[in-house]
Amino acid sequence: MVAVKKRKRGGKGNSKTVYCWYIFAGGILIFLGNYFIWESEQPPAGHAILKLDESGALQERKRPPDFAQERMERRQREDKKRKNPQPEDAPEDGRISDDEDKEHANDNNNDNTDTGEQQSKISYVSPNGDVLVKPAGTGPTKLGYVMDFVHERGNPKFRTASTLNKIETSGEKHSQMVATALSETNVQPCEYLDEDAKTTMLKARLLQRKQCREPNGALMVYNSASFPRTWCGVTIAPKSAARVEKPCTEPVRLLEKDFPPVNGDGMTPIVLHSQSDINALGQVSPLKDCSIPCHVENGMTGVARYIKGTDWVIYHSYDDPNAKREVQTELSKFKNDEYFSSAYFKSDIPLSRIDLDKHNLRNALPPVDFDAVKDSGVYIVNEQCGATNSRRSRWKDVLDNQYHVDSPGKCGHNKELEPGESLETLEGRLTIMKKYKFVLGYEISTHKDWVTELAYEAMLSGAVPIVLGATNMKSHLPRYGAIFVSDFNSFDKLAAHVNMVAKDKALWNSYHAWRKDESVLAAFERKYQFTKKSPECRMCSWAYAKMNGLGWDHQLQQVQETHIGRKLCVDSDSDFIAKPFREVWSVGKSSLGAGTNGPCQSVANSDNEHVKQDGWSIVRSVIQHDSVIDIIIHEIDMGGTSDEATLTLDYKNLVNNTEAAFFANSHTVLDTERGMLASSATIQDHKTKVTVLANWQTTVWSPKQGVIKLIVQGKTSDRMHEDEQRRIRVISEDIGEQLHDKMTEYFPSSFSKKMIQDFIDPLEMFYLDS
């Protein structure tokens, strides 16, 4: 982990206020920089619970916790130190060196286009004091993976405007619908808005009538979500009502299994189809040779692929993304549940024309005999000779002029096939290639990761390949195994180099060293391992992982467990949660919780536990379901003290959120009915993201790395109502180290969205008022 410090170079701010300032910015850039930092720091640091409107009238700003205050002060001191701004075009020392990382930096910029923050730079200080300056944003650098929380937090995508009006839409309105749907009269909502809330809106809270918590008859339920939910054995379809004859103490469930397996028979089948209308779904057949149950519609056509039971669409095509708009990967589209399957390796389900069985570099032919073969190159291209890209034929022609290139294929044809020669098969082509010192593997497209059999066959041939194509070609081929046209900035320089290699046997031989280099061969095999599974099979696996919030190995394209476990394990001595986080309750200076290293016991649930000490007591229970953990507080008795009661979730060493950075109220990005009644915070590092939600207005923050704290009950005015249950939900999930999933770093994943929605807009319950 690396510390992140932010330096602002006149970027555009997020709020209107900052924007106005920017118009007058001219000479006051430094001042603006400071101002912006304050502005973007403020909401999380103050962990305000309500931000009701842009006028700020109802904003509640609480005292920032000490760590945030300290951090702000430190930043200000640093900014002062940096009073002499660096020249605009100062070389970015040690800026990302690797191809892939450059790519990342570019993509960062793409993301920033949305936010208008293109010009901001951040400097990182690694633990050993190295400093790196790079564009704002999270991602890998030569100093390690850097989490730029300041940047992510400042993203306007976090500032969804929610209004308090929404709270009143539930209950009354839906009870009428439920009454009609179930032909009942006198249907009354179980939830009611606290009377106090009507006068002081800041304390708005929904309470639940006792007869619904401990029902002795049937309850009516309404599912306002877009996904089905199951309660006490009754499945309630989206936007519909049902009657539950025997209310139970079970949690409402969203998934078929609480902990979906990552392999084996217990996996819920995935259905893949190409019609957006599920009613038009044709016949489906199970896919053979797929590690997960995957059913595919027969004869799928077109670019779109759908997953039954979701709103997701995957744009899928083998065509060059430069030429086919539909598959130009736009990573931020995942927010609308649009995904990609293209030749771009960072698309969700990448495609490749390389077939590991046919093109494995491990089976490459040995080097040809330098002294015996033709002192010339060969170019074998049969398609798209000049149509979309005459660039490759220009590079070929110039080399032909200054060295010599035979072209037996249709493109630039200058040589007839000899008897017995064939261009139709891989063997045939290799037999021709083996007769030359050089083989030109020139691709039609420069799109990232566009590497086809044209380049790979050249590698396999035993001649020295000269390759042209994808901008990141070097990450696909052995680095010193080919002459990369992109290394030469003129036709003449390339031709001169080829002529030199053609005369120098030792130099020519140096291009073959990779053939015996196990690490190169293994890296290649790993990179293309995924091609062994069909794209349909990988789509199903990807969808399965995504639906269930499981981990996903993007490179190998397979489902895996999440980095940190999600199953409950309770401390054998104290019965508090020991894993995946350590549970600690505190009032003032006294606290009680799980030990740090004791043995723990796996359990499904933890029943009502009386947390009792020094005169205070809290009654809580814990339920795990749908891979999340819910903590329910039934009673709080503060025993006369005016201290705050807090709950600490300790993920020490499991989540290293740099400088204890967190996103406050991360749930507000979702369009929920009662968003502003809840509180939440998210912490994350490059592997894991943990979101803690509370169903009332309180404070959730991270006082130090790996720790989330929540005020269970504030001072005096915050007493729990007798009809209240304070609920806390803990959602943990992997976040992609790869850019393909980068956006989940500041926007919830599909799984997380569902679990948040379920928590904030739970299944609504109604009773019959007799």
Ligand SMILES: *[C@@H]1O[C@H](CO)[C@@H](O)[C@H](O)[C@H]1NC(C)=O
């Ligand atoms: C977090 O940091 C600690 C201490 O530096 C280290 O031992 C641990 O492996 C890190 N955890 C993760 C998930 O990176």
